[in-house]
Amino acid sequence: MFAVKVPKREAEKTRRKLIELGVLAKSYSVKREGEFILFPVTGPVEGFEIVEAEFEKTKRRPHSYREVVEVPEEVRPLLPSSFDIIGDVAIIELPEKLMPYGKAIGEAILKVHRHIKAVFAKGSKIEGEYRVRELIRLAGERRTETLHRENGIRLRLDVAKVYFSPRLATERMRIFEKTQPGEIVFDMFAGVGPYSILLAKKAKLVFACDINPWAVRYLEENRKLNKMPNVVPILGDVRKIAGRIEADRVIMNLPKFADRFLREAMLSVKDGGIVHYYGFGPEENLFFEHEAKINGIAKGLGFHVEFLDERKVRPYAPRQFNIAIDFRVLK
Structure with missing residues (x-):
């Protein structure tokens, strides 16, 4: 078959040009001959030295x-x-x-x-x-222990002993982009620290709470692994900690039960602070019931809320979605 023959030093520039022209025969492997490279092409190409050569078929690796x-x-x-x-x-x-x-x-x-x-x-x-x-x-x-990388941080964890979802990496980055330098953050259900470690890059201080001792053990390790001394791991029930922390931003990543901890979140956020709430909702009624609960808890405390953002995070089950609601608490 036809081949374009060029010196090795011109190989990469030539490859890009042949791809641009749409003449590179990608189903065949490139060949080396001494100080020259031979590119398989679908026909003669103007401006290049054309030779005839035999090429091996490219072995395509399966994608799935x-x-x-x-x-x-x-x-x-x-x-x-x-x-x-x-x-x-x-x-x-x-x-x-x-x-x-x-x-x-x-x-x-x-x-x-x-x-x-x-x-x-x-x-x-x-x-x-x-x-x-x-x-x-x-x-x-x-x-079952592994080292996971996402959003520029490293997280060591045991998938059999702690909860972790890699599917929330984009959502975690969304919150990171909203976090302002110098903030105090309260991560109510921190796990091994995917939110806490990431937000600590900007925040002044991150209080990271979890009731699972294995999660807090890995959180301690991940704090050191990523050199984030401004993360404060807390082992215990978040209900015993609420109100003792005054945060600019509160993370409530416990979608199945987060509504049970709304009072604790609102007591732990400053006047004008922001809560990132997660829940599950049916396709036909994603946010209404969650908004009603948020408003009800706020009213009972004598607070007001301002809803800032609502979004589908990911599908959870047929016609069910993991949802996020960002709201500001006004005291």
Whole structure:
């Protein structure tokens, strides 16, 4: 086939030009001949030295585990199109009919995604005071601790002992962009610190509370790992801490039960301070019930609220969404 022959020093510039012209034969591998590079092309290209050469077909790596996994055809449509990646650990939700093929699915994920070292299936819903779930090992290393990177910070955690969702990375960055330098922040349900560590880059002080001792242990480690001495980890029930902190900004990332802690949030925020509230809502009525509860608690305390922003964060279940409401508290 036809090839463009150029000296090695001109290879990158030539490659970009051939792509721009739409003549680079991408299904074939580039070839090296001494001090020259040969690019496979679809036909003669004006302005370049053209030679004839034989090229090997490019070996395309599969993009999805579904391309390589071996399962019966009747269950193939049930294969999930996505899964969570936390550090080098993958967590996938499998329908019951796919569980007998869990090992094959896990090994396929490891084969396609080389940076993943362990694969687990969700064995239960998130439950209990610590918001954790049972995990079933499918393939890879026998460990659940990992180091996760997002938004320029590092977070060490054990996916079997603490709650963590990588799907909230964009939402965490949204709050970071709203945070002003020098603020005092109260992260009411901090976990291992994905909000706290990130916001500490701007905030003067971040009080980070969680009732799970494992979460606070990792929070302590992550504070040191990211060199954030202005994060103050607090182990305990947030109801015993509320009112003792006066924050400019309060984070309420506990969507299933956040409405039960609205009073504590409002008592912990300064006059004019902002609360970032998270909840779950049905598609046909995303915000109304949450707004009513927020207004009701504020009225009972003699406060007023000003709603600043409402948004869908992500789908949670069929016709259900994780939602965010930002509001200002006026005392």
